[in-house]
Amino acid sequence: MHFAGIDIGSRTIELVVLDEAGNIVSSLQADTGFDPMEEARNLIDGTRYDRIMATGYGRNLFEISFDASTVTEIKAHARGSRSYFPDAQTVLDIGGQDSKAIALFENGKVKKFEMNDRCAAGTGKFLEIMARTLGFDLEDFGKEALSVEKDLNISSMCTVFAESEVTSLIAKGKSRQEIARGLHASVIRRAAAMINRVSSEGDIVFTGGVAKNPCMCTLLERKLGRRILTPDDPQSVGALGAALLAQEE
Amino acid sequence: MTENYRAMWKDLGLDLEAHDGLLAVLGEAYQDIYLSQKNRPAGMGYFDFVMSEVHGLRIKELLDEKKAGRKIIGSYCVFVPEEIALAANATLVGLCSGADFAMEEVERILPRNTCALIKSSFGFKLGKVCPYLESADMIVGENTCDGKKKAYESLSDLVKNLYVMDLPQVKSDHGKALLKAEYNRFRKAVEGLTGIPVSDKSLKQAIRTVNAKRTAIHRLSALRKADPAPISGLDALLANQVFFYDNPERFTESVHKICDELENRIAEKNGVFPENTPRILVSGCPQAVPNWKLPFIVESSGAVIVGEESCVGERGTRNLTDETGETVEQMMDAIADRYFQVDCAIFTPNPDRLKHIQEMVAAYNADGVIHYGLQFCQPYLMESMPVEKAMEDANIPCLRIETDYSMEDVGQLKTRIEAFIEQLR
Numbered sequence: 001m002h003f004a005g006i007d008i009g010s011r012t013i014e015l016v017v018l019d020e021a022g023n024i025v026s027s028l029q030a031d032t033g034f035d036p037m038e039e040a041r042n043l044i045d046g047t048r049y050d051r052i053m054a055t056g057y058g059r060n061l062f063e064i065s066f067d068a069s070t071v072t073e074i075k076a077h078a079r080g081s082r083s084y085f086p087d088a089q090t091v092l093d094i095g096g097q098d099s100k101a102i103a104l105f106e107n108g109k110v111k112k113f114e115m116n117d118r119c120a121a122g123t124g125k126f127l128e129i130m131a132r133t134l135g136f137d138l139e140d141f142g143k144e145a146l147s148v149e150k151d152l153n154i155s156s157m158c159t160v161f162a163e164s165e166v167t168s169l170i171a172k173g174k175s176r177q178e179i180a181r182g183l184h185a186s187v188i189r190r191a192a193a194m195i196n197r198v199s200s201e202g203d204i205v206f207t208g209g210v211a212k213n214p215c216m217c218t219l220l221e222r223k224l225g226r227r228i229l230t231p232d233d234p235q236s237v238g239a240l241g242a243a244l245l246a247q248e249e
Numbered sequence: 250m251t252e253n254y255r256a257m258w259k260d261l262g263l264d265l266e267a268h269d270g271l272l273a274v275l276g277e278a279y280q281d282i283y284l285s286q287k288n289r290p291a292g293m294g295y296f297d298f299v300m301s302e303v304h305g306l307r308i309k310e311l312l313d314e315k316k317a318g319r320k321i322i323g324s325y326c327v328f329v330p331e332e333i334a335l336a337a338n339a340t341l342v343g344l345c346s347g348a349d350f351a352m353e354e355v356e357r358i359l360p361r362n363t364c365a366l367i368k369s370s371f372g373f374k375l376g377k378v379c380p381y382l383e384s385a386d387m388i389v390g391e392n393t394c395d396g397k398k399k400a401y402e403s404l405s406d407l408v409k410n411l412y413v414m415d416l417p418q419v420k421s422d423h424g425k426a427l428l429k430a431e432y433n434r435f436r437k438a439v440e441g442l443t444g445i446p447v448s449d450k451s452l453k454q455a456i457r458t459v460n461a462k463r464t465a466i467h468r469l470s471a472l473r474k475a476d477p478a479p480i481s482g483l484d485a486l487l488a489n490q491v492f493f494y495d496n497p498e499r500f501t502e503s504v505h506k507i508c509d510e511l512e513n514r515i516a517e518k519n520g521v522f523p524e525n526t527p528r529i530l531v532s533g534c535p536q537a538v539p540n541w542k543l544p545f546i547v548e549s550s551g552a553v554i555v556g557e558e559s560c561v562g563e564r565g566t567r568n569l570t571d572e573t574g575e576t577v578e579q580m581m582d583a584i585a586d587r588y589f590q591v592d593c594a595i596f597t598p599n600p601d602r603l604k605h606i607q608e609m610v611a612a613y614n615a616d617g618v619i620h621y622g623l624q625f626c627q628p629y630l631m632e633s634m635p636v637e638k639a640m641e642d643a644n645i646p647c648l649r650i651e652t653d654y655s656m657e658d659v660g661q662l663k664t665r666i667e668a669f670i671e672q673l674r
Contacts, residue, residue, distance in 0.1 A: 057660060057664070060663075071671065072664050072667045072668040072671060073664065073668075074664070074668035074671070075668060075671045098661070098664075109672070110668065110671065110672045111672075112641075112646075113665075113668060115661070115664070115665050115668075116661075
């Protein structure tokens with residue numbers, strides 16, 4: 001038997017397939033694009049599985065189009081994180097358009113969670129737009145921000161307002177790296193506040209695309225004084241969790 | 250219903266085009282949210298009919314009452330005693346405040362960061378789409394939260410017959426004395442409006458009529474303790490919403506009728522959801538017609554709502570008015586005693602509400618609590634934090650949500666509510 005998990009996020013879709021023993025036999029990714037179901041179909045075409053579970057914002061659409069069960073991103077990330085770090089009790093997931101802090105019981109069940117509502121402030125999309133405004137590739141954005149020690153304070157968390165703040169800092173001739181670091185710090189403040197609302201101690205598993213950003217990991221660790229654990233492929237943790245839950249169903 | 254009532258709506262001064270638009274949206278929402286539910290109790294047919302005629306037949310009835318010499322009083326709050334209105338030959342109806350309407354016009358009068366309920370009440374006036382408001386001979390505002398209190402100052406420019414009732418904010422002897430004085434002032438105002446003085450006999454009868462309504466709702470609520478749930482939270486909420494609009498005697502009779510049916514369902518274990526479906530208590534701000542956003546999300550995500558700790562729900566209907574008084578004065582005291590127990594978040598401190606939430610969790614065997622807060626509703630949002638803390642201390646999962654009447658956050662809410670339900674399984 002093979003078990004698949006698919007995470008249809010706002011920016012990317014991940015597919016993870018497990019064999020009976022729980023080993024990852026394939027892990028695929030695609031951009032969500034304009035037609036998420038078509039992209040999802042392309043990903044699962046040619047993939048062999050017996051059961052599939054969908055998560056992410058596109059899960060309900062997927063459930064209708066394909067024979068699948070669904071689970072929320074919250075439970076999927078919790079489950080996926082525990083497969084990397086079996087004792088984890090706090091998970092932070094920052095994806096393309098939302099962010100969540102999740103506290104787990106010792107047995108891995110979700111105890112409490114916080115999630116941003118409505119707008120994409122403090123998520124991957126925010127960082128992506130800011131990187132573009134500053135002329136950095138998204139892949140280098142964190143590294144560039146980490147290359148300086150000073151951060152310029154960015155007061156607005158709203159993508160639109162922050163962008164004009166950044167534009168005016170550039171016009172004043174401020175260092176792009178310091179602005180970048182300031183932007184990271186502002187996302188961290190928000191994430192830290194969210195984590196503090198659900199849990200006050202212990203290691204934190206950091207998942208989602210934003211966990212690939214080294215500046216985020218460093219600043220978060222410093223801000224909270226807690227160890228940040230990042231899985232090898234933080235972006236596929238949701239899909240992995242869904243696959244594991246499909247297996248356990 | 251449209252064709253028969255156009256002349257009536259026109260006479261009331263409604264904007265027919267806008268009103269058609271409202272009814273079309275309402276009809277569609279009702280179809281999608283209510284009529285699509287499976288295995289509904291047959292007794293809900295009555296409430297479906299009431300809703301389909303909510304701006305039609307019911308308005309015609311009110312206008313007929315007016316022709317026969319009765320007066321219509323519109324209200325926005327459970328602190329306005331129906332007993333007093335009925336005893337002075339007036340009918341009390343709840344006024345529309347459950348949907349966004351004419352928001353651009355509203356935001357010319359009210360700040361953007363005003364709660365959806367207050368904005369909605371203005372929207373229905375400015376958009377000329379609430380036949381209840383236009384039929385009313387008196388509109389009662391009440392000094393509950395700061396938002397409403399200040400909004401009534403602006404509303405008085407829009408409606409000529411606004412009466413504002415003051416309310417206490419502290420449960421002290423002074424507070425109770427204020428409430429009694431205000432209820433007596435209200436009684437005199439209603440007597441002045443109708444020209445009919447409240448008598449021992451009429452007040453006693455009015456108390457009985459309203460108590461009968463409450464008793465029927467209490468019976469319905471008690472039946473929701475059963476697992477599997479014999480009625481959906483959506484349908485029970487609807488009955489609680491219709492409480493504010495319908496003819497009291499007919500409402501009482503219809504609720505008892507559905508209760509008879511639910512008792513049979515319980516005996517047959519015929520639920521609207523399977524046994525062991527996660528059970529949720531909703532606590533917080535009122536959900537006025539047609540604000541069905543939260544229960545629709547909850548009940549289409551695999552849980553059932555078993556109680557509403559809300560003005561449109563148990564906060565509004567809890568406790569009967571003592572019927573044993575013989576004089577108007579004794580009965581007026583009894584009315585003040587009954588309403589003074591309402592645990593609205595405008596009171597400080599407000600420990601009774603927390604106690605009631607805990608009692609309701611136990612009574613309805615709820616697995617978790619969703620605290621429903623309207624954005625910018627300071628009193629309930631403030632209380633949501635201690636409520637969450639108290640629930641956590643008692644190991645009762647609690648989800649705080651803050652939303653409005655728009656649909657833009659439905660996707661986010663659905664994810665959060667689904668995740669909460671996963672937590673309860």
